[in-house]
Structures are given as C-alpha cells and as structure tokens.
Amino acid sequence: MADIDVIGGGLAGSEAAWQLAEAGHTVRIHEMRPTRMTPAHKTHALAELVCSNSFRSDDATSNAVGVLHAELRDLGSIIMRSADAHQVPAGGALAVDREGFSAAVAAAIEAHPNITVLREEVTALPAGPAIIATGPLTSDALSAAIAAATGADALAFFDAIAPIVYRESVDMDVAWFQSRYDKPGPGGTGADYLNCPMTRDEYEAFIDALLAADRVDFHEFEDTPYFDGCLPIEVMAERGRETLRHGPMKPIGLTNPRDPQVKAHAIVQLRQDNALGTLFNMVGFQTKLRYGAQAEVLRMIPGLQNAEFARLGGLHRNTYIDAPRLLDPTLRLKTAPNLRFAGQISGCEGYVEAASTGLMAGRFAAAELSGTIATVPPQTTAMGALLAHITGGHLSHESTGPRSYQPMNVNFGLFPPVTPIATGRKGRGQRKAGRKAAYAERAREDFAAWMAQTPVPQAAE
CATH class of the missing domain: 2.40.30.260 (Elongation Factor Tu (Ef-tu); domain 3)
Incomplete structure (x- = not known):
C-alpha cells in the first residue's frame, strides 16, 4: 500500500507525486490514458502539453508568472527542471519542446523508487489520503463522484x-x-x-x-x-x-x-x-x-x-470546482479532509499555475503524513497569492466566497498592494514598471523567508 494516491498524471499530478516521493513518501499515480483518452490529449504521456507549449514570461524581476517560475525552481519542481532542459527560443517567454518536456517528466517519475504509475481510470473518490489532479477533462464518472461528495455541481467552460x-x-x-x-x-x-x-x-x-x-x-x-x-x-x-x-x-x-x-x-x-x-x-x-x-x-x-x-x-x-467554498487553505476538501485538489480542476488557469498547486498540495500532504503542520506561503508571494485566490484566503472566514469563481492566471492583481514608492517625475510607464519590480522583489524576499522556516517534512525511516 502506498502512503497516498495521486489521481491524474498531468502537470499538477506529476509535480505533487514528485514532491511527496522526494520527501520519502510512497505514491501511486493513477492516469486513465491510454485506457481512456480525452477529447484533447493525443498521447498517453505524463505531463502532456495540450493548449500551448509556452510557460509564458520567465522574467522574475517584474512579471508575476516569472516570479512563480522562480519559486517553483526554488522548491525543486520537476516540471520546471524539465522545462528548463527542453526550452526552445521564444523571446521573453519560456517555451518548450513538447515531446522532450513530457518525456523528461515521465522518465523522472517512472524511475523514482517511491512512485508507481497505474494506467487505469478512477471512477470513485479514494477512501485514503489522495490528491485529485484530474484536470479540465475529468471523466464523467469521477466528476459525478466529486459532485456527490461536495454537494455542488461542477462548473464547465471551453478552452x-x-x-x-x-x-x-x-x-x-x-x-x-x-x-x-x-x-x-x-x-x-x-x-x-x-x-x-x-x-x-x-x-x-x-x-x-x-x-x-x-x-x-x-x-x-x-x-x-x-x-x-x-x-x-x-x-x-x-x-x-x-x-x-x-x-x-x-x-x-x-x-x-x-x-x-x-x-x-x-x-x-x-x-x-x-x-x-x-x-x-x-x-x-x-x-x-x-x-x-x-x-x-x-x-x-x-x-x-x-x-x-x-x-x-x-x-x-474545462471542469473545475467552486474552490473558495469547498477547499481549506491547504487545498483539502472541507467535507472530506483526506482529499486535496490541485491543478486546473481547482480553478487555476495555466501550466505553471497547475504545477504550482500540485507542488503545494504535495508539500502540504507530505507535512500531514509526517505529523507536522503544513504552512501556507504568504500572499505576498506568487504561490501564496494564487492559493489565496483558489481557496478564498483573501476573504474573511465568515465569507462563503466570491459570487462567481472564475479560473485565473497568476498576476500581481492577486497580491496585496505594495507600499507606495517614490516616483518623482517619472512617467506612467516608469511608475508601472517600478510597482511591478516592487511586487517581485517583495515576493522573492518573503518567499525566501518562508522557505527558511518551512523545511519539507521527511517520512520516517
């Protein structure tokens, strides 16, 4: 028996499994492809890129997704490691060779002694600890099981x-x-x-x-x-x-x-x-x-x-849950705390954001399995800001969440405002650039401080 199951072998599921395995926990990844394909996927590869090959801006000095890239790298992300190894020229963006990227993720996952990959469709929610990372094309059977467990209908739109x-x-x-x-x-x-x-x-x-x-x-x-x-x-x-x-x-x-x-x-x-x-x-x-x-x-x-x-x-x-109402700050389902959600099914948008939530779900689960308390990165960081959007962390605890929860890419609008900086006679463009740089600098400092205080809990020998 594995310590935990991860349902879905996309970017979020692969990252979650990697983080858990690196922390010493045994993991089973359940991926339904090729037993059952989706309308968008073309292969059975883990971490297949479907919509684009771009991870967007890699600028960590003034761009929110670039800051998220840096945070993922700091935490040993297998997704970012594979993306960096298989990048192709794309101006200011980090774009990758699709096949090379997916093959690198799969090779690392399948070679890890703590990870077992099972090619099967999961149609019911696990009774034990699990991370649900089935993405925007969650099967009808599992979607129905999620709806039954949450009492909420899944929301859908088209990508x-x-x-x-x-x-x-x-x-x-x-x-x-x-x-x-x-x-x-x-x-x-x-x-x-x-x-x-x-x-x-x-x-x-x-x-x-x-x-x-x-x-x-x-x-x-x-x-x-x-x-x-x-x-x-x-x-x-x-x-x-x-x-x-x-x-x-x-x-x-x-x-x-x-x-x-x-x-x-x-x-x-x-x-x-x-x-x-x-x-x-x-x-x-x-x-x-x-x-x-x-x-x-x-x-x-x-x-x-x-x-x-x-x-x-x-x-x-694209199917996703009403996360601010259903999930706690560590991505656990409130009505079934043995389950966590990560990736696009949690309502984030974008490859990097999916990987980020997978990484955090993996770390939070690793802490719980090790008997320690999971700590959430501050909202001044890219990961913290994204988690706050997903889980409603920016709302008061009495709130039931936004009226209409919509998928969101990470952006500085999710961060708490920076302290106003002296702009002098600078033009609007310079002031805007200065604010972005201030957001990025504060995020990097606060993330480094959070990392220093929250080592990854290791499984008992």
Missing part, C-alpha cells in the same frame, strides 16, 4: 486550442523573425517569433471572413462561459472589430525590415513549438471554427496563404 503551422509552409518573403521589442528572453535571440503583417484592408477583410465563418455547433453546452484569458478569435472579433488588433494581433514593438517606415495595421505572431523549429503555433489564435472554414480564413493572413497545418484549432471541456 480553445490554437492551430500549429509547418514552418516550411510560411512565406518568408512576407513574414520575418522578430521578438516584440527585440527582447531575447531565456534561450532566445530577440528574433524568435514569425511575424505576418496586415494592412488595414487586409485586416478588415479578415475580420469579415472570421465573423461569417462556419463554427462548431454546441447544442448541450451553448450557455457555457469562456475564460477571458483564452477566448476564441471569433468570440474576440464579436466583441468589437478592433479587439483582435489590441490583443493577439497588436502590431506594437515590431518593425517590418522590408519596409521599416510603414507600420503594419495588425500583426499575427507564430511561436516555435518544437526543438527542431519545424512547427510554429499561432499565438492567441485559439478557435472553434470548423476545420474547413478555419484553414480558409487563416490562409487569408499574409505569409500564411500557403500554410499547411500540423494541427487545426479545437475546443475541450
């Missing part, structure tokens, strides 16, 4: 998957390599994105075609809300003709080397998706258009007129 283009099919007489503001980032060169420019007329024609294109018809889930951080491009276009031009198609920080005096009206960016540089994904271009219409509309983009697609966009279900 959209961006298309992937073969690099050789991009017209390089039109497109060019450049990162926004020439920012190199980790492992980058400052010229890591493919950029496809549009004139005003081309942009307007594209919007017209996008709005008129045939879409997938969702009968059962028509009323399901979208997460604002991952809207399909056609939904963004419906919100206003300029929405895309101020979102994923914004032209700022980029200059066409063939005509540097003329600024593009809009620009589509593609980011390297694998280590070989043969595949590029369309940044922010998640969509629910039908495949035929999708290819037709996307080939209206200059530079992609002959594009060949390794994968077209699609949608998958």
